[in-house]
Amino acid sequence: MYLGIDIGSSSSKVAILNARKELAATDVVNMGTGTAGPKAALENALRAAGAAREDIKYIVATGYGRINFGEADQQITEISCHAKGVSHLMKDVETVIDIGGQDAKVIKIGKDGKVKNFVMNEKCAAGTGRFLEVMARVLGCRIEELSDLAERSVHDIPISSVCTVFAESEVISRLASGAAREDVAKGAHNAIAKRIMGMCSRVGYEPLLAMTGGVALNRNMVKLMGIELGQPVIAAPYPQAVGAIGAAVFAYEKSERAAERAAEA
Amino acid sequence: MENKITSKQMLADLLDSHYRSALEAKAAGKIVAWATSICPQELLETLDIDVVYPENHAAAIGARKHASEFIEQAEGTGYSSDICSYARVNLGYADIRHSEAGDIPMPDLIFCCSNICNTVIKWYENLAKTLKIPLILFDMPFNHTFEIPEHSVAYMRGQIDHAICKLEEITKKRFDYDKFGEVMELSNQTCEWWKKATDLAKAEPSPLNGFDMFNYMAIIVCMRGKKEGREVFRLWHDELKEKADLGIGPWKDREEKYRVMWDGIACWPHLSVTYKTLKKYGINMVTSTYPESWNILYEKNDRNGMAAAYSANYANRNLDYGTGNVIKLVRDFRLDGIIYHSNRSCKLMDFRQYEVQRRIEAATGVPSVIFDGDQTDPRVFSEAQYETRIQALLEMMENNKAERQEQCKNSKRA
Numbered sequence: 001m002y003l004g005i006d007i008g009s010s011s012s013k014v015a016i017l018n019a020r021k022e023l024a025a026t027d028v029v030n031m032g033t034g035t036a037g038p039k040a041a042l043e044n045a046l047r048a049a050g051a052a053r054e055d056i057k058y059i060v061a062t063g064y065g066r067i068n069f070g071e072a073d074q075q076i077t078e079i080s081c082h083a084k085g086v087s088h089l090m091k092d093v094e095t096v097i098d099i100g101g102q103d104a105k106v107i108k109i110g111k112d113g114k115v116k117n118f119v120m121n122e123k124c125a126a127g128t129g130r131f132l133e134v135m136a137r138v139l140g141c142r143i144e145e146l147s148d149l150a151e152r153s154v155h156d157i158p159i160s161s162v163c164t165v166f167a168e169s170e171v172i173s174r175l176a177s178g179a180a181r182e183d184v185a186k187g188a189h190n191a192i193a194k195r196i197m198g199m200c201s202r203v204g205y206e207p208l209l210a211m212t213g214g215v216a217l218n219r220n221m222v223k224l225m226g227i228e229l230g231q232p233v234i235a236a237p238y239p240q241a242v243g244a245i246g247a248a249v250f251a252y253e254k255s256e257r258a259a260e261r262a263a264e265a
Numbered sequence: 266m267e268n269k270i271t272s273k274q275m276l277a278d279l280l281d282s283h284y285r286s287a288l289e290a291k292a293a294g295k296i297v298a299w300a301t302s303i304c305p306q307e308l309l310e311t312l313d314i315d316v317v318y319p320e321n322h323a324a325a326i327g328a329r330k331h332a333s334e335f336i337e338q339a340e341g342t343g344y345s346s347d348i349c350s351y352a353r354v355n356l357g358y359a360d361i362r363h364s365e366a367g368d369i370p371m372p373d374l375i376f377c378c379s380n381i382c383n384t385v386i387k388w389y390e391n392l393a394k395t396l397k398i399p400l401i402l403f404d405m406p407f408n409h410t411f412e413i414p415e416h417s418v419a420y421m422r423g424q425i426d427h428a429i430c431k432l433e434e435i436t437k438k439r440f441d442y443d444k445f446g447e448v449m450e451l452s453n454q455t456c457e458w459w460k461k462a463t464d465l466a467k468a469e470p471s472p473l474n475g476f477d478m479f480n481y482m483a484i485i486v487c488m489r490g491k492k493e494g495r496e497v498f499r500l501w502h503d504e505l506k507e508k509a510d511l512g513i514g515p516w517k518d519r520e521e522k523y524r525v526m527w528d529g530i531a532c533w534p535h536l537s538v539t540y541k542t543l544k545k546y547g548i549n550m551v552t553s554t555y556p557e558s559w560n561i562l563y564e565k566n567d568r569n570g571m572a573a574a575y576s577a578n579y580a581n582r583n584l585d586y587g588t589g590n591v592i593k594l595v596r597d598f599r600l601d602g603i604i605y606h607s608n609r610s611c612k613l614m615d616f617r618q619y620e621v622q623r624r625i626e627a628a629t630g631v632p633s634v635i636f637d638g639d640q641t642d643p644r645v646f647s648e649a650q651y652e653t654r655i656q657a658l659l660e661m662m663e664n665n666k667a668e669r670q671e672q673c674k675n676s677k678r679a
Contacts (some may be wrong), residue, residue: 064649079657103650114664117626118657120650122637137660247423 003245007065010101012037014045015244017252025049026241033065054124058255060247073113076250078243079107079118086210087113087238095205097196099215101129106199119199125164127195132163135188136169137179146185147220153186162195173218189221193228200229209233212242244258272501276484277496283487290315291370296436300485301385303578304378307452308417308428310490311445312436317369321486323354327533327641329366335650336642349610350641352388359392374435378403380578382613399435401428405576411585413577421572450565452490458498459485463556465505467598470514470521472505475550476540479531485559515549522547523662526594529606529614534643542652547658552598557590584617588624595629600663603633609645632661
């Protein structure tokens with residue numbers, strides 16, 4: 001079996017592939033690098049796959065915490081792993097929009113799931129999951145409720161600030177002047193969609209587009225992203241685990257290649 | 266047996282004596298000027314005026330990790346954190362007047378040429394006003410056309426002539442035009458050797474590690490019109506040539522696997538980590554836009570040619586010129602990738618960076634990454650984000666290399 005682990009800033013994700021390159025298990029723990037999250041996700045996924053640590057032939061680590069994960073055979077960036085993961089799950093996708101806890105990226109996929117080009121957000125939380133977390137807190141709801149709240153919006157309220165800190169004050173002032181929570185929630189979603197749209201244009205996006213990362217669990221965000229782009233955008237299956245799945249596919253390929261080389265020798 | 270001095274030793278000695286002699290000149294009551302990095306220093310050299318370059322001093326303070334103190338001072342005085350950090354370091358230094366990283370004498374004259382950016386105009390004006398000293402400003406409007414328009418050259422020529430009169434007044438000396446010719450000739454020779462040396466990085470593997478070029482840059486800034494400046498680049502050239510002829514690469518303990526260009530100024534406070542991250546993957550920065558920036562060439566005694574050369578500085582040229590130059594670098598230096606430093610300080614470079622990147626990628630297909638940083642403000646850089654972007658670039662370069670090798674194998678089979 002082959003294992004990919006994606007250790008992000010706010011969560012740890014593990015995917016395991018079997019010998020036929022099929023997905024045997026995935027697990028997501030909402031604790032990121034520097035916590036017990038990676039170990040817990042690893043144990044959960046092994047249990048779900050009915051596997052022991054010794055059954056794993058190769059491990060690829062990705063995400064910001066990849067460097068500190070000592071058990072990996074190799075580290076590969078989350079950019080390459082997301083491209084690989086998406087192309088494994090959805091053959092026709094050419095552009096990936098990944099919105100995680102602390103960064104957002106748009107990746108153009110080439111042949112065999114290789115990265116053609118990508119752009120990432122600047123050193124700033126604008127257009128990331130953190131932005132939505134802050135908005136949820138100000139709006140007094142859980143992050144999971146934000147999508148439904150925005151869907152009930154009847155008026156468009158633009159949130160013009162791109163900076164998370166400024167957007168927070170803007171939202172507070174909107175609420176104070178009587179705007180509905182639903183409309184402000186939708187405005188926050190649209191602010192992200194516009195921000196990501198700029199990144200898509202820079203990278204030169206092509207259909208089909210898929211969304212990955214925790215923010216892809218937000219149905220309304222995926223829908224608004226599609227409206228902004230004027231193109232259908234689909235949420236990838238297991239959106240949070242796509243990077244880990246890509247890492248597991250790399251683990252499979254690296255291990256196979258090593259075996260081929262050994263056979264040739 | 267005679268011990269031959271290396272260019273690296275010479276570089277260190279020269280920089281040391283450059284700053285020491287400026288401090289001594291000041292102590293002896295001589296006029297000291299503060300000047301921008303690509304200004305007509307020929308005029309100052311002709312009149313034997315000691316010059317220090319705040320940009321170079323700020324970079325040195327940044328590289329030695331002392332920038333914060335001066336940045337905080339400038340911001341405390343009211344300068345915005347959005348303005349160039351060289352400006353903030355220098356304006357802070359003008360108040361504090363001492364740094365563990367090394368001192369410069371306070372100026373008696375400000376000499377500013379806006380062919381490198383617009384920030385220098387207000388930065389240097391404020392210095393002159395605060396210190397109550399004369400300012401000689403060369404106003405060099407941006408060249409929006411590909412060629413340098415004649416009116417731009419005439420405007421600069423007029424300013425050079427005017428500056429000569431002003432300098433005669435300030436120094437109470439007659440301007441020696443014969444000596445001026447000699448300084449012009451020498452300055453051109455220094456530029457030629459700088460270009461010839463940095464061009465040797467075209468060899469594969471490159472004998473030059475580009476981070477060394479960042480160090481040698483101090484001399485092209487500070488000693489362009491001096492014999493010692495020319496000699497250090499001639500020696501550096503000879504050393505690199507010898508390495509290139511022997512096929513010796515940039516590092517003793519690592520092979521050059523990939524060749525990249527660095528767009529923008531170095532990230533001085535994080536120089537070591539930005540360098541080591543590249544080296545660990547065998548990525549050698551073989552060139553940047555800097556060799557071209559000091560390619561200031563004109564005929565001896567041709568003041569119109571001199572005016573055109575200063576107006577034509579790389580940073581003062583339009584987008585078509587800038588992209589054409591980078592495309593040429595990609596081809597001439599056989600680059601595998603490009604690293605763009607999105608430098609919070611440098612609005613001029615960042616403003617067009619996305620478009621430059623898009624055009625270069627379309628024209629050459631070479632992969633690239635942009636990372637956030639700053640030339641001297643240590644707060645605007647994340648090591649983990651830099652590492653991820655560099656590793657992603659490496660993965661794209663690896664894929665391209667594997668594809669090229671595959672194609673090569675297939676065509677051999679065919």
